[in-house]
Amino acid sequence: MSAYLAISGVVVAAERSFIMLSVMLIAVLFDRAALSMRNLAISAMIVILTAPHEVVGPSFQMSFAATAALIGAYAAWAQRREVMPAPAPPARSFAGFLAHKSLIAVAGMAATSIIAGLATALFAVWHFQRVSPLSLFANLAVMPVVSFVMLAAVLSAIAMPFGADGPFLYAMGKGLTVMMAIADWISVRSPVDGVGLVSTQSVLFVAVALAIGAMTTTWLRLLALPFVLAGLVVMGNVETPDVLISEDARLVALPITGDELAVSRARPNPFTLDNWRRALNVETTILPEDVSNDAELTVENALDMPPGMPFLCARRMCFARHLSGAVVVTTPSADIAKSACGVAALIVIDDATAPDPCNDPAVVVVTKQDLARVGSAAVRFDSSADKPANILFALDAKDRPWHAQRGFTREARGLPPRPEKAFKSKPKPTNSARSAFSDKPLFGKPYL
Secondary structure, eight states, X not given: OHHHHHHTTSOHHHHHHHHHHHXXXXXXXXXXXXXXXXXXXXXXXXXXXXXXXXXXXXXXXXXXXXHHHHHHHHHHHHHHHHHSOOOOOOOOOHHHHHHHHHHHHHHHHHHHHHHHHHHHHXXXXXXXXXXOTTHHHHHHHHHHHHHHHHHHHHHHHHHGGGTOOHHHHHHHHHHHHHHHHHHHHHHHTOSOOBOOOOOHHHHHHHHHHHHHHHHOOSGGGGGHHHHHHHHHHTTTOOOOOSEEEOTTSSOEEEEEETTEEEEXXXXXXXXXXXXXXXXXXXXXXXXXXXXXXXXXXXXXXXGGSOTTEEEEEOSSOEXXXXXXXXXXXXXXXXXXXXXXXXXXXXXEEOOTTOOOSSOXXXXXXXXXXXXXXXXXXXXXXXXXXXXXXEEEETTOOSSOXXXXXXXXXXXXXTOOOOOOOOOOOOOOOOHHHHHHHHTSOBTTBOOO
């Protein structure tokens, strides 16, 4: 167990499992209940004390939510069996006995998947803007393969000291290939995938409902229902951003229609772009167009262009016009950005040393130094044209000491990037040089 924790990189889910199992084993030694909400609370307190920043992460929230829901459901089922004991099993043949046990095992796996899936669904939607309606069928289909893979992994670890782990690792690889094929097959046939942003209030309501349902043991569980309904009602109460800016200031995106997202780079970062598309629930990406040869398409004429115009790039500057009419400009230099101060509502400068070239409160200027300090940004344009855009940074909080190291990077300090040094290989000594070196006496004395 300790070896697995070290191999996994001490991630929160593995750390929670390690602490949980340790607490359970200690509870067994002292003749206490091993699987209880108290043990889960002890594990949560230890994780919070050792890594408090993980509380807002998906691993902590989804791991503990699923475990709490399973413990609460198991306690409710055990309580029901005590009140209503099951009747004596009827006489069955051996085949009927095997079929009955198999059905119970499948039902148990299905119930586990449904409970854990429902407990973590909203957290997954909140963090990843994705939902998996066919996760139950995927888990049931993959579970036998997972058991086979785990068996092969254990056997390979046992056979590894003897150099006989090859066949087991080969079988393990084939099992993983089957798992990926099943996941891909079900993912393609999933009716829903991306769902867009959900409100924070909805997640808070559902978290309260989960806590009430998992910790109470009487009719008080019904108190969780109003919170679940409130979470469903306010789920869509969220304002989507008008512009998204990446942390490195190299990529800017804005929705221009209901299903199109315009980006400022011809080769955007795939990971960032995929996250933005899921958050805004759009499918089509509009790449920028090079208009360097068209003298009429300049940033000075951007206000004459129709709203919803994608990015046009010319002379080291890209500009677009949002559906609200606001002009968005990206450029690598403050000097180039000066020409856009009269028309732009938002200017993004990919330079940590750049000052504000406009000095106009109506124009929001975001530099690489700002993003290096407080992370990526989301911008919303005000309905009133005389008010500046509202900007929200990802890490714009003063009470998070685990982000203090961001202030010591070169970009956060407003310094230019380090100059790239050309690598020069040392010339190899020629034969004459080697012979000249060999003629030199050792330690200043001639050879005897």
